[in-house]
Amino acid sequence: MTTAAPARAMPKPILSGKASRAELVTIRAFLIIPFVALLAAVPLVWGWGISWVDVTIAAVFYVVSSLGITVGYHRYFTHGAFKANRPLRIALAIAGSLAAQGPVIGWVADHRRHHAFSDREGDPHSPWLFGTSPLALAKGFWHAHMGWLFGRDRTNIDRFAPDLAADPAIRFVDRLFPLWVTLSVVLPAVLGGVITLSWWGALTGFLWAGLARVAFQHHVTWSVNSVCHMIGDRPFTSRDKSANFWPLAILSMGESWHNTHHADPTSARHGVLRGQIDISARLIWLLEKAGWAWNVRWPTAQRLARLAKPAD
Structure with a gap:
């Protein structure tokens, strides 16, 4: 008597439905308000300038929240490039939330889906989904960048991020996303007001180090989705059109070495070639030295040799 083979489980759907109207309004507010603030801040520079207090506060919040995205949301939560102790895990989730790019669980699910279907149907933000004509590429760029x-x-969280959804601490941080975003734009105003002892310092801190900084940060991250899938070098073999774009290396904390990342997604270092600056990898190295991170997946010469494209 033969035994029937067990039925293969059907894969969970890619999508879990549609966002509600309230969710859409919230998302659009997060996208539009900082950008409008950036436009409004420009006349302030012409009229009264920007102070070193504004620049310093903006730089601190930019670095902390950007590394929260690159080291936390991306390399740790999405790809498991290293293991972290509990306090660091929570700190990275909060730091990434300060960038106002979405709650950690949804962000990770979107990015894992991006890698699963990179530059193919199912990819949430590929610039190559509409064709290769100039008009199609213009439409694709807008779609990949922010459309x-x-x-x-x-x-679908159950398919792409069930591990994070099962973690009570990460769910707690995820639910408090509006609080982290509020702190991200309010704290610079408080610091600006306290340091300058003026309401004007509070206002410029809110505009520059708060809203304008968030808007600028958004476009740097979105450029990795758009520009780095269209323009740049491709020294390594990958399944898609990801490319290394050096002008964004410092602002993106090393994320713009995107072809390298897509060739070896779980690697903790994206800037693997000589002269490629990767600030995120340096922070991971420091965390490893401090004993807060371990099992770091550093690239090896042998693996890079296997991934490299053959010479023409």
Whole structure:
């Protein structure tokens, strides 16, 4: 008597439905308000200038929240490039939330989906989904850069981020996302007011180090999705059109070595070639030295040799 083979489980759907109207309004507010603030801040520079207090506060919040995205949301939570102790895990989730790019669980689900279908149908933000004509590429660039964020599709958490959804501490941080965003724009205003002992310092801190900084940060991250899938070098073999774009290396904390990342997604270092600055990898190295991170997946010469494209 033969035994029937067990039925293969059907894969969970890519999407879990559509975002509600309230969610869409919230998302669009996070996208539009900082950008409007950036435009409003420009006349302030012409009229009264920007102080070193504004620049310093903005730089601190930019670095902390950017590394929260690159080291936390991306290399740790999405790809498991290293293991971290509990306090660091929570700190990275909060730091990434300060960038106002979305709650950690949804962000990770979207990015894992991006890698699963990179530059193919199912990728939430590929610039190559509409064709290769100039008009199609212009439409694709807009879609990859920020247009996809205005859509209603919701990535299925159960399929792409069940590990994070099962973690009570990360769920708690995820639910408090509005609080972290509020702190991200209010704290610079408080610091600006306290340091300058003026309401004007509070206002410029709110505009520059708060809203304008968030808007600038958004566009740096979105450029990795758009520019780094269209323009740049491709020294390593990958399944898609990801590319290394050096002008964004410092602002993106090393994320713009994107072809390298897509060739070896779980690697803790993206800037692997000589002269490629990767600030995020340096922070991971420091965390490893401090004993807060371990099992770091550093690239090896042998693996890079296997991934390198053959010479023409």
